[in-house]
Structures are given as structure tokens and as C-alpha cells.
Amino acid sequence: MLWEDGTESPLVDYLVRPYPQPTVGHLKSYRFDPDNRLFEMVFENRDGVDGETKIFVAVSRVYEGTFHVECSDPPGTWSYTFNPGREIIRLQTNPHLSEHIVRITP
Numbered sequence: 001m002l003w004e005d006g007t008e009s010p011l012v013d014y015l016v017r018p019y020p021q022p023t024v025g026h027l028k029s030y031r032f033d034p035d036n037r038l039f040e041m042v043f044e045n046r047d048g049v050d051g052e053t054k055i056f057v058a059v060s061r062v063y064e065g066t067f068h069v070e071c072s073d074p075p076g077t078w079s080y081t082f083n084p085g086r087e088i089i090r091l092q093t094n095p096h097l098s099e100h101i102v103r104i105t106p
Contacts, residue, residue, distance in 0.1 A: 016061050018104055021054035024093065037062055039104040045095060055089040055104070057082075063106050072101035 003009055017032045018039040030041035043053065059067055059082075069089065071078045077094035093100045 013061070016058050018055060018057045018062060021056055021088070022051075023053045024051050025049055028099075034062075037106050039102075041102050042099065043102075044099050045093075045097065050095060053091040053093065053100075053102075055091065055102070057087050057089055057104060059084070059087050063104075066106065068105050070103040070105070072099070073097055 014034065017034065019032075020027055020030050020041050020043075023041075023043050025046040026044045028042040028044060030039070032039045039055075039057070041055070057063065057067060059065060069080050069091075071080075071091070071093065073094040077097075078092060078100075080089050080091045082089055089104070091102065
């Protein structure tokens with residue numbers, strides 16, 4: 001969103017935010033608190049569905065280039081990779097747990 005003079009509208013900061021993309025299983029909820037830059041999503045495994053969950057993170061705009069990922073799965077049973085060109089987190093969760101809570105913070 002650009003103004004006629006070519007400058008960016010301040011509304012862009014409210015529109016460009018982290019959001020889940022394809023999710024393994026069933027997405028129960030997600031939210032983003034722009035004041036604290038906290039993203040949280042909750043999803044459940046679905047029988048027969050395997051793979052990774054993707055999250056667009058808008059690192060350059062929202063997290064100023066750095067962020068921290070937390071998952072409710074036990075340490076060592078989940079992992080993620082980050083594609084900086086696309087600003088996408090690819091998350092592998094523990095397939096033996098029914099519910100996962102993911103948080104992204106600055």
C-alpha cells in the first residue's frame with residue numbers, strides 16, 4: 001500500500017504479520033500481538049497427515065531480522081529451518097503428540 005507520493009502507508013505494519021501457511025493437521029487457533037510482536041498458534045495432529053508446518057514470519061518487518069521460536073513439544077522432538085529469502089519457517093513437530101503450541105518472539 002503506497003500513498004500517491006510513493007511512500008508506504010503505516011497500515012502496512014498492521015497487514016504484514018506472521019501467519020500460518022500449510023499446517024500439519026488441524027489449525028485450532030493463531031494470533032499475533034503487534035505491540036509485543038508475539039505470534040502464537042495451536043494445532044492438532046490429524047491421523048494420516050505427515051510433513052511440516054509452514055509459517056510466514058515477516059522477519060525483516062516484524063522482528064527486525066531476528067526472532068526466537070518455541071514449541072510445546074519436548075526438546076529434541078521438534079525442529080525448524082528458516083528460509084530468509086521467503087521469510088518462511090518450516091517446522092517439524094513430534095507426530096506422537098496430539099497438540100502443538102508454537103510461539104515466535106523477538
